[in-house]
Amino acid sequence: MSGPQKQSTSFVLFGALGDLSLRKIFPAWFYLERGGLLDDSLRILGVAREDITTEQFQEKIIDALNLFVSSEFIDVDVYKRLVARIDYCHFDLTDPPSYQKIKGALEGWDSATSYYLAIPPKLFETVCDNLYETGLVNEQSRIVVEKPIGYNLESSNEINDKILKHFSESQIYRIDHYLGKETVQNLIALRFANSLFSSQWNSKSIEYIEITAAESVGIEDRWGYFDGVGQMRDMVQSHLLQLLCLITMEPPNQLDEQSIRYEKTQVLRALKLLSEGDISKTLIRAQYGDGEIGGTPKSGYLNEEGANAQSETETFVCFRAEIANWRWSGTPIYLRTGKRMTDKVTKIVIHFKSDDHFIFDQDQKGSTTNSLIMKLHPTEGIYLQVHTKRHGVSEGMRLRSDPMSLDFAKTHKLLNIPSGYQRLLLDVLKGNQSLFLCREEIELAWRWCDDAIEAWNKSSQQLHTYPSGSYGPEITKTFIEQYGHHWHED
Numbered sequence: 001m002s003g004p005q006k007q008s009t010s011f012v013l014f015g016a017l018g019d020l021s022l023r024k025i026f027p028a029w030f031y032l033e034r035g036g037l038l039d040d041s042l043r044i045l046g047v048a049r050e051d052i053t054t055e056q057f058q059e060k061i062i063d064a065l066n067l068f069v070s071s072e073f074i075d076v077d078v079y080k081r082l083v084a085r086i087d088y089c090h091f092d093l094t095d096p097p098s099y100q101k102i103k104g105a106l107e108g109w110d111s112a113t114s115y116y117l118a119i120p121p122k123l124f125e126t127v128c129d130n131l132y133e134t135g136l137v138n139e140q141s142r143i144v145v146e147k148p149i150g151y152n153l154e155s156s157n158e159i160n161d162k163i164l165k166h167f168s169e170s171q172i173y174r175i176d177h178y179l180g181k182e183t184v185q186n187l188i189a190l191r192f193a194n195s196l197f198s199s200q201w202n203s204k205s206i207e208y209i210e211i212t213a214a215e216s217v218g219i220e221d222r223w224g225y226f227d228g229v230g231q232m233r234d235m236v237q238s239h240l241l242q243l244l245c246l247i248t249m250e251p252p253n254q255l256d257e258q259s260i261r262y263e264k265t266q267v268l269r270a271l272k273l274l275s276e277g278d279i280s281k282t283l284i285r286a287q288y289g290d291g292e293i294g295g296t297p298k299s300g301y302l303n304e305e306g307a308n309a310q311s312e313t314e315t316f317v318c319f320r321a322e323i324a325n326w327r328w329s330g331t332p333i334y335l336r337t338g339k340r341m342t343d344k345v346t347k348i349v350i351h352f353k354s355d356d357h358f359i360f361d362q363d364q365k366g367s368t369t370n371s372l373i374m375k376l377h378p379t380e381g382i383y384l385q386v387h388t389k390r391h392g393v394s395e396g397m398r399l400r401s402d403p404m405s406l407d408f409a410k411t412h413k414l415l416n417i418p419s420g421y422q423r424l425l426l427d428v429l430k431g432n433q434s435l436f437l438c439r440e441e442i443e444l445a446w447r448w449c450d451d452a453i454e455a456w457n458k459s460s461q462q463l464h465t466y467p468s469g470s471y472g473p474e475i476t477k478t479f480i481e482q483y484g485h486h487w488h489e490d
C-alpha cells in the first residue's frame with residue numbers, strides 16, 4: 001500500500017467516552033473549531049460501548065468541554081458548530097458483525113478515514129482486523145495509536161506487527177503528544193534558526209544538559225495500569241527520550257518526516273546503555289510516600305486505592321545519559337521525572353561551559369555560567385541566563401545574573417497555548433507524519449529502556465522513597481553533585 005496523500009475529513013474515534021477522549025481529544029477539536037482551523041466537511045464519529053443516542057453523546061461531550069476547556073474560552077456557538085459534526089455509534093469492539101454499524105454510519109463520508117484508537121492496546125488487533133474485514137481500510141485510510149505501544153521491545157513488536165497486517169508504515173500515526181507541544185516544536189526553531197546557538201551546540205561549549213518532567217498528579221485511579229508499567233516505561237521510554245532526541249540530534253536535511261525521524265534514530269543508536277556495574281551512579285528509582293501538596297494530605301503510592309502494598313514499581317526515575325558520538329561525547333545529560341512532586345514542571349536546561357580565565361571577583365566565578373532554559377510547563381518560554389554588571393557606582397564590577405526571556409504567553413499574546421493534540425490531530429488529517437513516531441524509534445527506545453530495567457533488576461539497588469509533594473528523593477541532589485553539577489532551580 002502507498003501512503004496517504006490527500007486530506008482526510010472523516011475521523012472515527014474508538015474509545016470516544018474514555019478519559020483520553022474527554023480530557024484531551026474533544027477539547028482539542030473544540031480549540032481547532034474555535035480557531036476556524038477545521039475543514040467544513042470534517043465529520044467525527046465517536047465509537048464506544050455505552051448504549052446512548054447521538055444526542056446523548058453530544059451532551060456528554062459538551063459536559064466534558066465544560067470541564068476541560070478553560071472557562072474563558074467556553075463559547076456556545078463553537079459548541080454548536082462542533083457537535084453538528086459529531087455522530088455516535090455504540091457496540092462491543094470484539095463483535096465482528098457490529099462493524100457494519102460503522103460502515104453504515106460512514107456511508108457518504110470521505111473514504112480517506114482516520115481511525116483513532118483511544119483504547120487499550122490489547123484491542124488494537126481486533127479493531128484493525130475487523131475494520132479490514134468489513135472493507136473499511138483503503139490506501140487513504142490512516143490509523144492513530146497512542147502510547148504505550150507495548151510494555152517492552154517484544155510486546156511493542158507484536159503490536160506493531162498486528163497493525164502492519166492491514167496498514168502500511170506510512171498509514172500509522174503513533175502519537176507522543178509531547179511532540180505536538182508548542183515549545184517542543186520551538187526547540188527545532190531555536191536550534192536550527194539561530195546560528196548563535198547552532199555553532200555552540202556541542203560538547204565543546206556545553207557542560208551538561210538536564211531534562212525534568214515533574215508531575216504533581218499521582219497515580220490515583222490509574223493504579224491498575226501504572227503498577228505494571230512504572231515511570232520508566234510511562235514517561236522515559238517515550239516523552240523524555242523524544243525530548244532528548246530533539247535537543248541532541250544533528251540538523252535534519254529538511255523539515256520532512258524522513259529527515260527528522262532519521263536524525264532521531266541516530267541519537268537513540270548512540271545512546272549508551274546503562275551498565276549493571278555502574279547502575280548506582282547512573283540510575284535512581286523511587287516511589288512516592290505519604291505527604292501533602294498545597295496543604296492537602298496525599299496518600300503514598302502503596303496507600304492508594306487498590307494498591308498492592310508490596311509493589312516495587314517506581315514513580316520516579318532519574319538517570320545520567322551519555323551519547324557516544326562526535327558532537328556529544330563528554331557531555332552528560334541528566335533526566336528526571338516523577339509523579340506527585342511539588343509542582344508540575346517540564347523544562348530543559350542547557351548549561352554552557354565557563355571560560356577558564358575569569359577576570360571578575362573570583363568568589364563569583366562558579367555562579368557565572370550561562371544557561372538556556374526551555375520551559376514547557378507551567379509557562380511556556382525560553383530564557384537565557386546572562387550576566388551583567390550590577391547597577392550603581394558602589395557596586396564596582398560585581399556581576400548579577402538575569403534571564404533574557406521569551407515568555408510565549410506574553411510575547412505572542414497567546415492566551416491559549418495549544419495543547420499537543422491540536423497540532424497532531426490536524427497533522428493526521430493532512431497526512432503529515434513528521435511529528436509521529438516511526439517503528440524504528442520505538443524499537444530503539446524500548447531496547448534502551450529494557451536494558452536499563454534489566455540492569456537495575458540484576459543489581460542490588462534499593463528503591464528510594466520520597467514524600468508526596470517533594471522534589472523527589474534526597475539522593476537526587478547528591479547524584480548530580482557527584483559529577484560536579486547541580487540541578488537548575490527556578
Ligand code: BG6
Pocket residue numbers: 147177215217234235346
Ligand atoms: C502520559 C503519561 O503519556 O503523559 C501520564 O501516561 C503523564 O502518566 C502524562 O501524566 C503527562 O503529560 P503532560 O502533557 O501532562 O506533561
